[in-house]
Amino acid sequence: MPGPVFDRIAIFGAGLIGSSIALAAREYRAAKKVVLFDKSEDVRARARSLNLGEVAETMEAACSGADCIILCVPVGAIGETTEAIAPYLQAGVILTDVGSVKEKALESMSAHCPEGVFLIPGHPIAGTEKSGPEAGFASLFRNAWHILTPLPQQDEPYNSAVDRLASFWEMLGAKVEIMEAARHDRVLAITSHLPHLIAYNIVSTAHDMESVGEGEVVKYSAGGFRDFTRIAASDPTMWRDVFLNNKEAVLETLGRFSEDLAALQRAIRWDDGETLFREFERARGIRKAIVEAGQDTDETNFGRNRPPKK
Ligand SMILES: NC(=O)C1=CN([C@@H]2O[C@H](COP(=O)(O)OP(=O)(O)OC[C@H]3O[C@@H](n4cnc5c(N)ncnc54)[C@H](O)[C@@H]3O)[C@@H](O)[C@H]2O)C=CC1
Numbered sequence: 001m002p003g004p005v006f007d008r009i010a011i012f013g014a015g016l017i018g019s020s021i022a023l024a025a026r027e028y029r030a031a032k033k034v035v036l037f038d039k040s041e042d043v044r045a046r047a048r049s050l051n052l053g054e055v056a057e058t059m060e061a062a063c064s065g066a067d068c069i070i071l072c073v074p075v076g077a078i079g080e081t082t083e084a085i086a087p088y089l090q091a092g093v094i095l096t097d098v099g100s101v102k103e104k105a106l107e108s109m110s111a112h113c114p115e116g117v118f119l120i121p122g123h124p125i126a127g128t129e130k131s132g133p134e135a136g137f138a139s140l141f142r143n144a145w146h147i148l149t150p151l152p153q154q155d156e157p158y159n160s161a162v163d164r165l166a167s168f169w170e171m172l173g174a175k176v177e178i179m180e181a182a183r184h185d186r187v188l189a190i191t192s193h194l195p196h197l198i199a200y201n202i203v204s205t206a207h208d209m210e211s212v213g214e215g216e217v218v219k220y221s222a223g224g225f226r227d228f229t230r231i232a233a234s235d236p237t238m239w240r241d242v243f244l245n246n247k248e249a250v251l252e253t254l255g256r257f258s259e260d261l262a263a264l265q266r267a268i269r270w271d272d273g274e275t276l277f278r279e280f281e282r283a284r285g286i287r288k289a290i291v292e293a294g295q296d297t298d299e300t301n302f303g304r305n306r307p308p309k310k
């Protein structure tokens with residue numbers, strides 16, 4: 001077993017992701033010491049009583065002596081958090097984040113990041129619809145992807161810092177991929193951001209239909225709708241920030257999606273069974289290929305680890 005990658009990690013934001021990193025770093029011995037800070041006094045008190053690690057009362061105390069700082073705040077708060085901690089960032093420290101959008105996260109961190117700090121944005125493709133420090137669990141990142149979007153064309157000692165950060169995430173059980181930030185944002189727009197938008201929308205539409213007297217929509221909903229309601233329970237602050245910060249890629253993807261949806265709508269209107277059958281068969285084939293390629297098994301879990309039953 002390799003020893004801890006970091007002596008001391010400082011986690012800013014003790015919600016679902018921050019608390020999961022704290023628990024995992026301790027359980028899998030990826031860091032010798034874990035310190036957390038949250039701007040909310042209430043969250044700090046809850047993190048303390050959950051025994052997530054040392055909870056600092058100031059940003060300065062959290063940063064002091066840390067060799068890796070992980071920002072686990074909503075994407076819209078990454079810039080202000082970096083600005084607030086900038087005076088306490090020593091040369092040689094790794095500064096990373098877990099934001100669901102990478103170009104804007106990089107922009108907001110680099111605007112305030114002092115020279116000599118290794119800025120390496122990242123995103124665990126693992127989560128749940130829950131938020132807050134109670135929602136975290138150590139196995140969240142196991143077998144899930146962790147995407148790092150390092151700055152382009154760097155050399156030593158930056159590249160070694162990237163390797164160290166990758167080793168840290170691997171110790172938490174993740175599979176690390178290196179990707180360009182813009183590409184990350186385009187890929188996640190279709191695979192994660194749009195599905196969340198659709199879930200929020202379908203659940204509201206169904207509820208509105210119920211209230212205009214169509215009745216019982218939610219009561220008789222089958223499995224597919226239930227999954228949408230779970231996703232629609234996700235944190236509104238986090239998702240507002242995702243859409244405002246990945247605007248271009250999401251609007252582009254939404255345009256394509258709406259066109260394809262309109263084609264299906266048209267096929268239904270004109271009793272065009274051939275088109276419907278062809279499109280459904282094509283999509284079904286895509287799912288079949290994913291399963292056959294072994295890309296959706298317990299080991300390649302698409303980041304859908306659940307908290308262990310108490
Ligand atoms: N929820 C999910 O499934 C996933 C979330 N992410 C990303 O992780 C980040 C955190 O998300 P969650 O842990 O789910 O959110 P959360 O709502 O559970 O926790 C966020 C915490 O950040 C704190 N916070 C906000 N502004 C702050 C500031 N300026 N300084 C210090 N603390 C501050 C809040 O008080 C809260 O405790 C987001 O950027 C999100 O995009 C990434 C992968 C999955």
Ligand SMILES: O=C(O)C(=O)Cc1ccc(O)cc1
Pocket residue numbers: 099100124125126127128129192231303
């Ligand atoms: O709970 C779910 O279904 C998710 O999709 C979790 C999730 C949310 C946001 C991310 O950036 C990554 C994973």
